[in-house]
Amino acid sequence: MRLGNEEIVSMVREATDSVFGTMLNLAVTPVTPHQEPVHPSTYDGVVALVGVAGYLTGTGRISCSPEFACQMAGALLMSEFNEVDEDVMDAVAEVANMVIGNVKTLLEERGGPLALSIPTVIFGRSYKTRSAGVMEWTVVPFKCGEETLEVRFNVMETPKVVHPMLTLEHLHM
Amino acid sequence: MIVDDSAAIRKILQRVLVQAGVALGTVHEASDGNEALAVLKTKKVGLILSDINMPNMDGIELLTKIKEDAENRTVPILMVTTEGNQARVMQALQLGAAGYVRKPFTADQIKEKLTGVI
Numbered sequence: 001m002r003l004g005n006e007e008i009v010s011m012v013r014e015a016t017d018s019v020f021g022t023m024l025n026l027a028v029t030p031v032t033p034h035q036e037p038v039h040p041s042t043y044d045g046v047v048a049l050v051g052v053a054g055y056l057t058g059t060g061r062i063s064c065s066p067e068f069a070c071q072m073a074g075a076l077l078m079s080e081f082n083e084v085d086e087d088v089m090d091a092v093a094e095v096a097n098m099v100i101g102n103v104k105t106l107l108e109e110r111g112g113p114l115a116l117s118i119p120t121v122i123f124g125r126s127y128k129t130r131s132a133g134v135m136e137w138t139v140v141p142f143k144c145g146e147e148t149l150e151v152r153f154n155v156m157e158t159p160k161v162v163h164p165m166l167t168l169e170h171l172h173m
Numbered sequence: 174m175i176v177d178d179s180a181a182i183r184k185i186l187q188r189v190l191v192q193a194g195v196a197l198g199t200v201h202e203a204s205d206g207n208e209a210l211a212v213l214k215t216k217k218v219g220l221i222l223s224d225i226n227m228p229n230m231d232g233i234e235l236l237t238k239i240k241e242d243a244e245n246r247t248v249p250i251l252m253v254t255t256e257g258n259q260a261r262v263m264q265a266l267q268l269g270a271a272g273y274v275r276k277p278f279t280a281d282q283i284k285e286k287l288t289g290v291i
Contacts, residue, residue, distance in 0.1 A: 022277035023185075077184055087180065094179040098255055098276050101226075105257025113258050118178065118228050 003056070003107075003155060005138050009033045012060075012140040012151045015102035019095060020144070024075040028142040028149060036137045036152075044125045045069070046084060048096035051117035052104055058155030059131045060100035062092070066123070068147035084123050093119040099151060107155070174201040174216075176209040176223040176235065177253070182276070186222050186253065186283070193284045195220065195291065206230025210238060213245050220291055222283075225254040225261060233265060240269045249290045253278065 013030050020028045047063040064072070070081040073091035081088050096119045104114050122129070137152045175183045175190075183202050190200060201216055203209035205227045212218070221239070225232035232252060240246050249271040256262065262273050271290040274282055 019277045022279055073181070076181055078188070090179060091181040094181045097179070101255030101276070102257070105255075108258055113260065116226060116255070118226075 008138045011103045011106040019098045028144045031141040033140045046123045048121045050100040050119045054114035055111045056155040057158045061152045062096045064149045089121040093121045174218045176203045178227045189280045189283045206235030221250045225256040
């Protein structure tokens with residue numbers, strides 16, 4: 001069964017609202033989602049990526065400004081952060097892990113077990129990212145005050161691989 | 174002891190344990206199962222909160238090894254994890270985990286589980 005973009009948007013919204021409401025006590029308001037092709041623009045800020053593997057293969061990522069990354073870390077750890085340091089990157093990684101992890105749980109309910117990778121966080125200026133084999137991202141933005149958080153997701157059905165030896169055996173039969 | 178690869182989650186859980194009045198002594202931290210087993214070799218631990226998905230040694234393997242260890246098999250282990258796969262959760266409970274809390278969690282959810290565990 002093909003997974004529709006509306007389903008992904010709905011799962012991402014549910015997971016993001018739950019994580020921000022429960023762990024950060026921050027209200028996020030969903031903004032109109034869109035599809036974005038793979039030739040990405042140049043980014044500034046913080047991005048956290050988490051891979052998904054199983055009956056689906058793909059990547060989830062969250063991205064935001066350095067200021068919002070500090071705000072998220074402050075809300076999560078009940079401290080104040082003025083710059084993106086190890087603690088802030090760790091907090092953003094954990095937020096990504098929880099958001100994408102909760103989307104993963106929702107995806108498991110419709111198709112079977114999935115595994116998550118350990119999150120990777122990137123902080124910099126004028127960088128591009130690329131996930132091999134991905135044609136299009138489903139981009140689900142949220143507003144939190146003046147700040148924007150983007151949750152992106154791409155998943156595709158994992159191709160069924162026929163083992164070469166099995167094929168040969170069948171040919172000999 | 175708190176076992177989680179996220180320093181952020183370790184800090185949050187430490188705060189919750191202090192609020193709940195559970196953390197009366199030192200709270201040891203470990204970022205994966207290997208580090209946790211190393212702590213258990215030298216320290217006496219009364220309670221373990223452990224993530225499931227961690228690098229090097231995950232929470233299920235850690236749980237298995239602790240339950241095989243005569244010295245520590247009775248230490249209550251509460252799994253605190255993003256893992257929502259029911260099969261994995263059931264596996265942890267069957268292996269002897271005292272309970273399970275899913276991330277995101279509130280401090281009250283952790284405290285409630287702890288009351289049943291210790």
